[in-house]
Amino acid sequence: MRDVAVVGFAQRQMAEFDGSPTCVELLVPLLAECYEQTGWTRHDVGFWCSGSSDYLAGRSFSFVQAVDAIGVIPPVNESHVEMDLAWAMYEAWIKIQTGEVDTALVYAFGKSSAGTLRRTLALQLEPYTMTPLWPDTVSLAGLQARAGIDAGLWDEQAMAEVAQRSLTDAEKNEYSIRKGGSSVEELLARPMYADPLRKHDCAPVTDGAAAIVLAAGDKAREVRDNPAWISGISHFIDPMSMGTRDLTRSPSAANAAAKVDLG
Numbered sequence: 001m002r003d004v005a006v007v008g009f010a011q012r013q014m015a016e017f018d019g020s021p022t023c024v025e026l027l028v029p030l031l032a033e034c035y036e037q038t039g040w041t042r043h044d045v046g047f048w049c050s051g052s053s054d055y056l057a058g059r060s061f062s063f064v065q066a067v068d069a070i071g072v073i074p075p076v077n078e079s080h081v082e083m084d085l086a087w088a089m090y091e092a093w094i095k096i097q098t099g100e101v102d103t104a105l106v107y108a109f110g111k112s113s114a115g116t117l118r119r120t121l122a123l124q125l126e127p128y129t130m131t132p133l134w135p136d137t138v139s140l141a142g143l144q145a146r147a148g149i150d151a152g153l154w155d156e157q158a159m160a161e162v163a164q165r166s167l168t169d170a171e172k173n174e175y176s177i178r179k180g181g182s183s184v185e186e187l188l189a190r191p192m193y194a195d196p197l198r199k200h201d202c203a204p205v206t207d208g209a210a211a212i213v214l215a216a217g218d219k220a221r222e223v224r225d226n227p228a229w230i231s232g233i234s235h236f237i238d239p240m241s242m243g244t245r246d247l248t249r250s251p252s253a254a255n256a257a258a259k260v261d262l263g
Helices: 023-038 063-069 085-097 117-124 137-150 156-172 184-188 217-223 251-259
Strands: 004-014 047-051 078-081 103-111 207-216
Touching (some): 004 085, 004 217, 023 063, 023 103, 023 207, 085 207, 117 137
Parallel strands (some): 047 078
């Protein structure tokens, strides 16, 4: 296996939808930041891979427009996944493992402002028995949280502690939509949003993008004195139908953690 490292990263999240840029306008400054971090130009990138969702964009092959942010004349070695940045990064990691390229730039983007997110994402559920009910993401998360509480696996106090820790960590990220300023007690005093969830338990809805740069071996060492080497990578998936697994457990996450020794 080839040694592969992360040598650059950039991100943006929009706090407001009004005046939110297009996907190209989101990506151009991110790619410029990656070039600045690495000292590269687009010609130093051996492989490009993007992740996005046509469900969010409301049209097929929506990623094609985003390719304009790269500049494709002359043509570039480019691919796309209808998934997130993590999945796109995995494809790029595989590409580097084949020996065809030594470097890759991976990016992902999404514009939640293009529609009503809680309704849009319902289209990605099991189409025969779930989607016709139009369950939204927050309600489904509420069902999962309630299942764990009823099973005695966690409680609202534990949920608030997780949220408080995440909000505190977010203070280090200038692009975080929500950050800091609340104690566990203050969080618990807030009103319910989708019982047993409060708004701080749910991800904020935003438009945003992120990019990550990968390099193999000596290429990585040329860019960074101490590159962030990828020492393990693994992925699994849980069944998409809500009734086919225990919602209080995530076997996919447990299996992936075991494979990379994070147990």
